[in-house]
Amino acid sequence: MPTQKKSLKISMHPLIPFFIIFAVLPYIPFLGEYLSLWIEVMIWVIFAISFNILLGYTGLPSFGQGAFFGIGAYGAAITFLRLVKGVWIPIIVGIIVATAAAAFVGLFVCRKRGIYFALITIAFSQMFFFIAFRWDEVTGGETGLSGIDRLSIGIPRLFSIDLAPLLNYYYFVFVFLVICTLLIWRIVHSPFGRVLRAIKENEVRAKYAGYNTSLYKWVAFMISGIFAGAAGALYTLLINSAFSFVLHWTQSGDVVMMTILGGGLVNFFGPAVGAVIFITLRDMLSAYLRQWLLVYGLIFTLVVLFMRGGILGIFSKRRR
Amino acid sequence: MVILKTQNLTKRFGGLTAVNRVTLEIEKGKITSIIGPNGAGKTTFFNLLTGFYKPDEGRIFFKDEDITPLPVHKIIRRGISRSFQVLQLFENFTVMENVWIGVQAAKGYGKELFSSSELQDVREKTEEMIKKIGLSDKMNTLIKYLSHGERRMIDVIISLTSNPELLLLDEPMAGLASEERVRMSNFIKNLSENLTIIVVEHDMDVVFSISDKIAVMHQGELIAVGSPEEIRQNEQVQQAYLGEAR
Numbered sequence: 223m224p225t226q227k228k229s230l231k232i233s234m235h236p237l238i239p240f241f242i243i244f245a246v247l248p249y250i251p252f253l254g255e256y257l258s259l260w261i262e263v264m265i266w267v268i269f270a271i272s273f274n275i276l277l278g279y280t281g282l283p284s285f286g287q288g289a290f291f292g293i294g295a296y297g298a299a300i301t302f303l304r305l306v307k308g309v310w311i312p313i314i315v316g317i318i319v320a321t322a323a324a325a326f327v328g329l330f331v332c333r334k335r336g337i338y339f340a341l342i343t344i345a346f347s348q349m350f351f352f353i354a355f356r357w358d359e360v361t362g363g364e365t366g367l368s369g370i371d372r373l374s375i376g377i378p379r380l381f382s383i384d385l386a387p388l389l390n391y392y393y394f395v396f397v398f399l400v401i402c403t404l405l406i407w408r409i410v411h412s413p414f415g416r417v418l419r420a421i422k423e424n425e426v427r428a429k430y431a432g433y434n435t436s437l438y439k440w441v442a443f444m445i446s447g448i449f450a451g452a453a454g455a456l457y458t459l460l461i462n463s464a465f466s467f468v469l470h471w472t473q474s475g476d477v478v479m480m481t482i483l484g485g486g487l488v489n490f491f492g493p494a495v496g497a498v499i500f501i502t503l504r505d506m507l508s509a510y511l512r513q514w515l516l517v518y519g520l521i522f523t524l525v526v527l528f529m530r531g532g533i534l535g536i537f538s539k540r541r542r
Numbered sequence: 543m544v545i546l547k548t549q550n551l552t553k554r555f556g557g558l559t560a561v562n563r564v565t566l567e568i569e570k571g572k573i574t575s576i577i578g579p580n581g582a583g584k585t586t587f588f589n590l591l592t593g594f595y596k597p598d599e600g601r602i603f604f605k606d607e608d609i610t611p612l613p614v615h616k617i618i619r620r621g622i623s624r625s626f627q628v629l630q631l632f633e634n635f636t637v638m639e640n641v642w643i644g645v646q647a648a649k650g651y652g653k654e655l656f657s658s659s660e661l662q663d664v665r666e667k668t669e670e671m672i673k674k675i676g677l678s679d680k681m682n683t684l685i686k687y688l689s690h691g692e693r694r695m696i697d698v699i700i701s702l703t704s705n706p707e708l709l710l711l712d713e714p715m716a717g718l719a720s721e722e723r724v725r726m727s728n729f730i731k732n733l734s735e736n737l738t739i740i741v742v743e744h745d746m747d748v749v750f751s752i753s754d755k756i757a758v759m760h761q762g763e764l765i766a767v768g769s770p771e772e773i774r775q776n777e778q779v780q781q782a783y784l785g786e787a788r
Contacts, residue, residue: 413646413664414655420643423632430592430630432618432647432704 237407240491244396248389256505257388261460263501264392264399265453266480270493271406272449273477274486278493279410280442281422282331283340286347288473289327290447292466294320294454296354299367299464309375309385309459316455317448323350324447325440332440335425344471351469366465370458385459395456402449407490409445418442476500483522485532492534499533545570545708545738546591546622551600553586560586562762563600568708573730573739575749578759579782584742585627587759588710592624593617604708618647623706625698627713627742631685638681640696642668644703671699675729691722698729709733711741715748727752750774758782 244264248254269291276282298316306312327346331339354361361367372391376382385391409415420428421435428435458464467473481487484496500518507514529535546568553561561583568574576584589595591602593614601610609617632640645667654661672678675695680688685696698714714730715723727748733739734752743749749756749770756773758766760782766773773779 409656412656413651413661416639416643416646417655420632420635423634424630426594427626427630427632427700428643429594429614430618430624431644431700432615434613434615 236491237403240403240494241400244399248392257392258460259501259505261388261392261395262457263498264395265456265460266477266497266501267494268399268402268456269450269453270477270480270484270486270497271403271490272446272453274481274490274493275406275410275418275442275446277478277481278486278488279415279422280418280439282335282439282442283478284331284343284443284446284474285340285478286327286343286345286471286474287446287450287477288471288475289343289347289350289469290320290324290450291454291457291473291477292354292469293323293350294451295458295464295468296361296367296454297451298455298458299370300360302370302458303367307371307373309373312370313452313455313459316458317451320451320454321444321448324450325444328440328443328447332436332443344474347469347471347474351466351471354469355466361464361466364466366463366467368463370462370464372459372462391460395460398452398456402452406449410490414438414441479522483525483532485534487535488531489534489537492532495533543570544568545605546740547603548591549601549603551587551590551602552598553583553590553595554598559762561590561597564759564762564764565600566757566764566767568738568740569755570738571734572754573734573741573752574755574757575741575743575753576757576759577743577746577749581761582759583762584759585712586762588624588712588740588742591617591710592622618704618706619650621705621707622710623701623704623708624710625694625701625712625714627716629693629697631693631697631700633686634684636682636684637672637677637688637696638668640685641671641699641703644700645671648704671703675699690717691719694718694722694726695729698726702733706737708738708740711739711743713742713744715743715745723748 247260248257273284273287276284276287294316297319298312301312301315327343331342334342355363357363372385374382374384383390385394410418417428417433417438421438425435454468457468480496480500481493482496483499484494485492486496503514503518507517511517525532544567548564548566551561551564552559564587576587578584586595590597593612593616597610601608603609604620604622609620612620632643642664645664646661649664669678669681672681677692677695680692685693688696694714694717698711701709711730714726718726723745730739730741731752741749741753753770756768756770757764758773758779765782766776766779768776
């Protein structure tokens with residue numbers, strides 16, 4: 223009976239162990255010491271899982287997704303330095319600006335697919351990169367923006383949490399991770415998400431079923447931009463600065479690679495696994511080996527060649 | 543009563559005129575077959591009627607409304623639907639999910655699109671439609687593991703999910719075994735009790751047995767329209783098409 227199956231599933235919701243791992247991570251001996259690393263991992267997990275709405279679920283190869291991460295980062299930084307010294311407002315503005323940018327770019331790409339889609343997203347992300355790189359007065363140009371401090375959050379006279387200590391900021395980002403992951407889970411497993419998967423399978427047929435597929439693709443692109451913007455804003459607060467590298471095309475490439483490596487094409491958590499591997503390899507391996515990217519590239523090549531479906535592909539016979 | 547009307551419909555691909563000034567009226571509740579040799583423009587004609595291609599000239603009227611400029615999904619919602627000669631299915635979906643997508647589209651959801659619970663009414667309708675074609679036991683099988691005949695049936699069923707008034711069937715018999723052909727042609731005849739059907743088909747036995755009216759295309763042009771009997775007698779048709787088959 224399908225109903226029985228369902229209740230079994232709920233009792234062991236896959237998001238629960240996922241959240242528990244990140245909740246206890248700072249208290250695990252040895253590993254817990256690398257707080258700033260894990261914060262960055264969580265930020266990339268948000269970014270990669272949301273990117274996978276496009277790549278894994280809708281089949282849209284956005285190769286310029288770093289743009290929205292970067293715009294979120296700059297949006298938060300500029301707001302902090304010029305408008306409001308705070309935590310929430312810069313983050314919210316970062317998200318809004320990134321979403322608006324995604325909505326704008328989405329207008330140009332939502333009728334495209336495949337290589338044309340990929341090329342246009344790359345073109346836009348390069349455009350944003352050069353704007354950030356050249357527009358000294360606003361973005362700080364080559365040097366970027368710095369001095370974005372993590373202040374306190376809370377309710378005046380009731381309580382306040384200082385985000386400057388890394389442990390506090392870790393749990394602040396963790397809350398974002400939980401909220402974002404829950405929302406994305408909900409989106410991809412909703413009737414809307416089913417249409418996205420149908421578009422990936424056969425866009426012509428989806429159109430003929432009566433869906434305005436361009437509209438669905440546009441909305442998916444914008445949703446993905448929301449979370450990329452959030453990740454970018456959190457990143458600005460982590461490194462207390464924003465510089466043009468966050469908009470560099472390699473950011474977009476990294477998120478594509480980690481999504482495929484981890485198994486985003488077959489599993490919701492694939493991008494998360496890829497993000498963990500990428501960031502930890504980068505930080506730990508690079509201490510011993512300057513050519514660490516060579517190792518990473520080799521792993522990536524082997525996975526793509528011999529493990530179709532990525533690392534999590536081993537565990538799932540059927541998709542998702 | 544005329545449900546669909548085309549006026550001087552023309553589509554060119556570079557130097558090739560795939561559909562050339564086709565003016566045709568389709569009567570409501572009837573089965574009209576379009577026949578013609580390969581490359582006569584039949585599938586292109588379907589693509590024009592459903593908005594997949596835009597005509598270079600001419601207009602299309604559905605229930606007296608000009609639908610020429612509308613995109614595919616709007617034409618589907620107005621009540622035209624089609625099946626495909628080359629099957630268009632969601633290959634990594636189950637039978638259930640394939641039909642589900644169509645049923646969900648027809649319901650036209652708003653905020654329920656993001657609900658976490660299953661849409662119960664969609665499930666019921668989907669199960670009912672699959673039952674109709676006798677595939678209930680394969681509900682959760684991936685569609686790619688079904689036989690060709692079953693897959694073709696699903697292709698037709700998906701095109702019925704939008705509750706069309708006019709259904710375009712593009713070679714529904716292609717690749718079917720003889721007993722499946724009988725089943726499919728009975729299925730089409732049953733369908734025609736409630737809706738208008740245009741069939742593109744190469745199987746002349748089927749065409750002449752199910753059609754109320756036959757239109758013959760040749761090199762993009764409509765060369766004859768009439769009852770099966772009239773078409774059988776038509777010399778031009780015999781030369782262009784039937785002659786070479788016999």
